[in-house]
Amino acid sequence: MTRTSGTAVLRARGVVKSYGPTPALRGIDLDLAERELLAVTGPSGSGKSTLLHCLAGILRPDAGEITYADRALGGCSEAERSRLRRTEFGVLFQFGQLVPELTAAENAALPLLLSGSSRKEARTAALDWLGRLGVADVADVRPAQMSGGQQQLCAAARALVTGPRVLFADEPTGALDQLAGEKLLGHLVRAARDQGTSVVLVTHAPGVAAYADRELALYDGATDATGLGAGQRIGAPR
Numbered sequence: 001m002t003r004t005s006g007t008a009v010l011r012a013r014g015v016v017k018s019y020g021p022t023p024a025l026r027g028i029d030l031d032l033a034e035r036e037l038l039a040v041t042g043p044s045g046s047g048k049s050t051l052l053h054c055l056a057g058i059l060r061p062d063a064g065e066i067t068y069a070d071r072a073l074g075g076c077s078e079a080e081r082s083r084l085r086r087t088e089f090g091v092l093f094q095f096g097q098l099v100p101e102l103t104a105a106e107n108a109a110l111p112l113l114l115s116g117s118s119r120k121e122a123r124t125a126a127l128d129w130l131g132r133l134g135v136a137d138v139a140d141v142r143p144a145q146m147s148g149g150q151q152q153l154c155a156a157a158r159a160l161v162t163g164p165r166v167l168f169a170d171e172p173t174g175a176l177d178q179l180a181g182e183k184l185l186g187h188l189v190r191a192a193r194d195q196g197t198s199v200v201l202v203t204h205a206p207g208v209a210a211y212a213d214r215e216l217a218l219y220d221g222a223t224d225a226t227g228l229g230a231g232q233r234i235g236a237p238r
């Protein structure tokens with residue numbers, strides 16, 4: 001599929017979300033361009049995970065609107081949103097959350113099996129992704145026998161195996177040492193770029209500015225504490 005560069009694939013306008021009396025997001029606007037890698041940064045508790053979950057259709061905002069490919073997520077049923085998450089989005093969390101009883105290849109194949117691919121097709125695609133992410137050697141190994149970095153790369157394979165249009169990653173290097181973290185980011189960014197996937201990456205990794213097209217800094221659920229407005233461009237989308 002040809003994807004036009006420069007068009008917004010995901011758009012948020014005035015997104016507000018509270019947990020009871022605790023405001024987590026106080027009116028967030030953002031545009032994620034096709035193929036763009038947006039880094040979301042900010043101190044603990046600033047609303048990064050809440051924003052990511054809203055953007056991925058996991059949480060419903062209290063107010064505001066999120067549109068994916070010109071479709072308002074707020075107007076989608078729970079079933080439609082869960083289908084979007086299965087087919088269009090990939091999600092990667094801090095601790096990977098692999099299924100402990102399954103091997104790396106079985107974990108990575110899971111999303112394809114759930115959306116009806118044959119076992120053979122799913123395994124082939126899973127092995128391909130494990131190879132691209134540099135962890136083909138642990139294909140038949142269970143998570144307990146892998147390093148933290150290998151587990152995260154396997155979780156990344158699982159998040160990318162369906163060829164999602166947007167990858168959401170919430171502090172994917174948070175549990176890794178710096179070297180393993182850098183390796184994960186490098187692989188993730190290359191893999192996403194190779195297939196034209198846009199990425200929303202929540203991270204504290206120091207080197208992230210080198211990878212990201214743009215950084216969105218959150219302070220207390222808002223993007224404007226610096227007075228600079230939402231999203232300072234730190235490089236043109238590549």
Ligand code: ADP
Pocket residue numbers: 019022023024042043044045046047048049050051
């Ligand atoms: P970050 O990911 O930047 O650390 P979060 O989005 O997790 O921030 O949290 C933003 C705010 O919302 C914080 O004040 C946090 O305590 C609060 N919060 C997050 N999740 C919940 C929840 N499930 N219930 C109540 N408060 C929450």
Ligand code: MG
Pocket residue numbers: 048049050
């Ligand atoms: Mg968080």
